[in-house]
Amino acid sequence: MRLTSLGHAAVLLETGSERILFDPWLTQRLDRFWEHHPPLPGDLVRQVLDDGVDYVVLSHHHFDHHHFPSLRQLADGADVDFDDSPRQSSAVTCVYPAGPVPPRLTASGLGHQAIAWTLRRLGFEHLHPVTPGDTLTLGAATLRTFPSAVPFPEMSVLVQTDDAAVMLCGDALLHEQTVAAFRRDDAPRLDAVLVPAHSVSPPGVLTERRPLADPDAVRARARANFDRYVEAIPAAVTVPSSFGWRVSGDGARDYSWCNRTMFPFTPVQALRRLDELGRDGLLWGPGQVLEVADGKAALTDGPVAPAAYDFDQLYAGVTLDPAAPVPPFDAAADRHGRQSRTCESLLRELLDHLVATDYWYRALDDGAGRHVISLYEDDGTETAFLLDPVADRVTRLGEGPARAHLAGGEGWTETAASTLEALLDADLLFGSSFGLWASDGVLLSAVFHHPSFYTRHVDRALREANTP
Template identity: 80%
Template structure:
């Protein structure tokens, strides 16, 4: 069995009889905020996937594991030449977790994505949903799935055939069913285990832009999660995984402070922990290949050589430094794009899109639904407006930031008009944090985590693909 890293949680598993692609995120940038780290070599995806794939497996529906621009790339074949391969994209079978708990509609990471709808929309014809805990038999290999201890469908997957057994955990949380399965006398053997080195952010840093208050506690939580996986799943070799990104916004604003404040436990630190626990481990990056033969997993020659990365230097760039200052949000600096529409038009559009969101229902329930929002415009001015969700009305209050116009009980939002316009045009995926930086509530999250916002992104990708 041979495994090739495509960065983060994306792995191609070649069993000798089938090629299985896990959690495809195949572009350097995930969105306008996150990117692969280490970076993907320019021709890596084309080189690795030129022979096609038979199966695509998704651990869950979050954007870094179910990345629709990457899905479209697989089908479109612009960089991956399926046409000269006996394996055609129309014949790919997609395997993904479904039920019993539906995806959360307003969770971070675009938690509302509907895997089946997206796959169909991008042209995949053979869909195979599974309930985590199910076993799927392929041509020459078997996939045994295990649930994750989260409130949405997510799974770890054990791939095994007569030669090797590999478990890929994505960034799942260890579930008691998995613990029980590996405590049995007939527990599966594992030649290699890919276990998450979780990027558990210290509380409040990304959501509220607060400085790290207790770095030791944040790191202790991450180590405890890692240790529990390692003690539960006795593999011949353990690979700290699903930690292949960093924040690098393409807005002209420096977000490197994020990389020094949100990652308390890196793969390099996980390797040191494995050594303390007496367990064998290895690190790999995009383009590196692990060969599993005779129960032994080793790095072998591939698109990137076994010694192709200096992991100490790479992960030093994303190691927690509690002394790093967290800058306050500034709408005039934390911005994207250019404004082409008047502020009242943008706010009218925002108000319309709030209708039928959770935020809208709660506002109508409590009878208030009043929110003060200020827009920092391209001409340097800043004006505040009252959004009245009950009366469905936008009223200008005057110049200056929103917090200077609060009468009592209203929430506030302060954002650049250009950024709001980009969001409304389905052109910006900043996740939940950006919306919370700009506000004291979830008004923006209610709109930009709504399923309608996601479907607009998908349709936009399809439209733009026809012009490329």
């Protein structure tokens, strides 16, 4: 079995007869906020995927794993040769998790219901949804799936062939079913396991611009998450994974501070932890190849040499630093686009889109949900408004930021009117909007995580691709 890293959680797995691509994010930039780190070598995607793929496996619906611009590349051959064929999607089978979790339109990542729609819209014809826990056969490979301890469909995948067994855990949170499966007497013996080392970002740093309150506790929690995985899933080699990105912004605003305040547990720290636990581990980066066979797993020659990356240096820039300052949110600078509509019209449309979201239903149930939002306008004024989703009412409160107008019990959000307009007009994908508002609530997330906004972006990308 041969595995090639394409950065972050993207992996091409070759069995000798099948080419299986996991969680493809194949562009250097994810959006205006995130980019691959280490960077993708310039011609890597074409070089690795030039012979095509037989299967695409998506662990879950988050944008860095279910990245529709990358899926469009695979479907259309826009940036990948695929033996000079202009369209290969009809020959590719897509495997992804579905059910039995009920729909959650506001689940992070734009809604898991959109996976099947996206794949069909991009031209993929062979779809194979699975319930995490199912086992399926892909040619000579057996894929055994395991659920994640999250409120939406997500899975880890164990790939077994005659000569190797490798488990790719993606972002999954360790589930008790997985723990139980590896405690059985007939538990599979793993040659390699890719364990998430991304941990959980400290709360409030980005959304509320709060400094770290207890960095030691954050680090301890992240390490404990990793330790549980390592203890539950023994393997000949453990690879800290799903940590291949950093914040860079789009040049308009410096967000480098995020990289010193959001990542409490890097792959380098995870590798050291493996050594403390007496487990063999290794790190790899984009273009590096892991050969797995007969109970052994090791880096070998590939597009990028085994010793090409200085991981200590690479991850030093994304290591938690409690002394790093967290700048306050500034809607005058943290903004996107230009304003052409009044604040009242933007907020009226926002309330209309809030209908039928989880947030709206919860507000109806408990009679709460009132939210103070302030919009910074292009002329330099900032005005606060009270949104009442139960009464379907927008009330002007006065000038100043939202937090200056709280009466008690309301949530608050501060953003620029131009940013809100760009989101409503589908000029800005939700995943790109990180850093463009501050809030202690999920009102905007409830609206812009809705699949209806996501599908507009997919359609827009397809229209732009088809325009001469």
